Amino acid sequence: MTATRSFIRPNILDLTPYRPGKPIEEVQREYGIQDVVKMASNENPLGPSPKAVAAMEEAVRQVGLYPDGNCFYLKEDLARYWKVSAEEIILGNGSDEIIHYLGVAFMNPGEEVILADPTFVRYESAAILNNCACIKVPLKNHTYDLAAMADRITDRTKMIFIANPNNPTGTMVTRQEVDALMNRVPEGVLTVFDEAYYEYVESPAYPDTLNLVREGRDVIVLRTFSKIYALAGLRIGYGIARPEIIHYLNQVREPFNVSLVAQAAARASLRDPGQVARSRKANAEGKRFLCQGFEAIGLEYAPSEANFIWVNTGKDSREVFEALIHRGVIVRTGDIFGWPTYIRVTMGTPDENRRFIEALRSVLGQ
Numbered sequence: 463m464t465a466t467r468s469f470i471r472p473n474i475l476d477l478t479p480y481r482p483g484k485p486i487e488e489v490q491r492e493y494g495i496q497d498v499v500k501m502a503s504n505e506n507p508l509g510p511s512p513k514a515v516a517a518m519e520e521a522v523r524q525v526g527l528y529p530d531g532n533c534f535y536l537k538e539d540l541a542r543y544w545k546v547s548a549e550e551i552i553l554g555n556g557s558d559e560i561i562h563y564l565g566v567a568f569m570n571p572g573e574e575v576i577l578a579d580p581t582f583v584r585y586e587s588a589a590i591l592n593n594c595a596c597i598k599v600p601l602k603n604h605t606y607d608l609a610a611m612a613d614r615i616t617d618r619t620k621m622i623f624i625a626n627p628n629n630p631t632g633t634m635v636t637r638q639e640v641d642a643l644m645n646r647v648p649e650g651v652l653t654v655f656d657e658a659y660y661e662y663v664e665s666p667a668y669p670d671t672l673n674l675v676r677e678g679r680d681v682i683v684l685r686t687f688s689k690i691y692a693l694a695g696l697r698i699g700y701g702i703a704r705p706e707i708i709h710y711l712n713q714v715r716e717p718f719n720v721s722l723v724a725q726a727a728a729r730a731s732l733r734d735p736g737q738v739a740r741s742r743k744a745n746a747e748g749k750r751f752l753c754q755g756f757e758a759i760g761l762e763y764a765p766s767e768a769n770f771i772w773v774n775t776g777k778d779s780r781e782v783f784e785a786l787i788h789r790g791v792i793v794r795t796g797d798i799f800g801w802p803t804y805i806r807v808t809m810g811t812p813d814e815n816r817r818f819i820e821a822l823r824s825v826l827g828q
């Protein structure tokens with residue numbers, strides 16, 4: 463151990479491995495409960511499009527071959543879908559991988575990366591990995607404070623990460639707030655709009671950040687097939703930015719980073735708008751149901767534009783988590799995000815949502 467420590471890069475010691483939501487199988491094994499629902503990882507309970515499933519079954523027969531490393535047809539489809547050019551698109555093994563590539567391609571040691579706190583942890587990992595300083599700006603009312611983030615820009619700033627909606631709070635920043643920020647971001651600072659939950663947003667005030675790409679700004683917009691398209695297990699996401707930014711990301715990209723099956727499933731998913739519409743509707747209904755449940759119990763929650771809700775249980779979230787698990791419901795505790803009485807719960811099916819609210823009521827002694 464000591465010997466290894468002496469030859470590892472010192473900044474790697476500061477990295478915390480990602481802690482995923484507890485898998486269903488683990489809860490079944492550890493707690494001896496068979497009927498378990500997972501509302502911990504912001505997955506889509508309706509599952510993928512039947513068209514995507516059929517495309518995957520077909521693609522499986524071809525996995526003796528390497529995938530198209532350039533994702534040619536998928537890029538063409540996405541370019542048509544978003545009215546951008548194929549040169550403005552990069553595919554990743556999840557949008558996670560693109561966050562990693564952003565760090566490898568653009569961050570120099572000693573530069574600064576501006577992040578919110580709390581937010582998606584992978585931004586901080588990219589900064590630490592590349593010896594950059596993390597400038598953490600607290601949320602205001604559980605929402606990104608873009609004005610305070612702009613105040614922290616210096617001549618050492620390399621990147622600004624904005625999860626919109628934010629994970630774990632589900633809150634959104636508006637077009638107006640983004641415009642005000644972008645008026646203050648100088649050239650040479652890359653602003654990353656991570657829009658993993660884009661398709662769930664209901665608010666008309668949500669910004670159209672692809673316009674910033676079209677204007678040639680130093681921005682990248684990240685989207686994913688993991689959330690509304692329900693392909694989290696396949697690992698496929700993408701980034702849209704001007705061609706020069708994409709070019710440099712491609713310099714550090716693994717040659718076959720997106721599997722043949724994932725490319726086929728993503729293409730078929732784009733051809734099934736019905737799956738997105740159904741999922742959006744189910745999510746909106748689930749959100750209303752859960753919010754009403756929280757209000758009936760008297761719990762404060764953050765207004766969500768995503769497929770999960772950040773709610774204050776008023777108790778130690780680890781105890782609430784344990785008690786919920788004994789009732790077969792897995793959620794995420796807020797302590798890992800620095801908010802020890804909060805939990806993050808993902809919208810489930812109507813049955814799962816009912817089961818969660820009943821379990822929460824009983825856990826909180828109501």
Ligand SMILES: Cc1ncc(COP(=O)(O)O)c(C=O)c1O
Pocket residue numbers: 503504555556557558559582625627628629656658685686687688694697698699
């Ligand atoms: C804000 C945010 N960005 C990115 C991701 C990663 O998504 P992917 O599965 O595409 O790697 C997540 C996943 O939870 C997320 O919440």
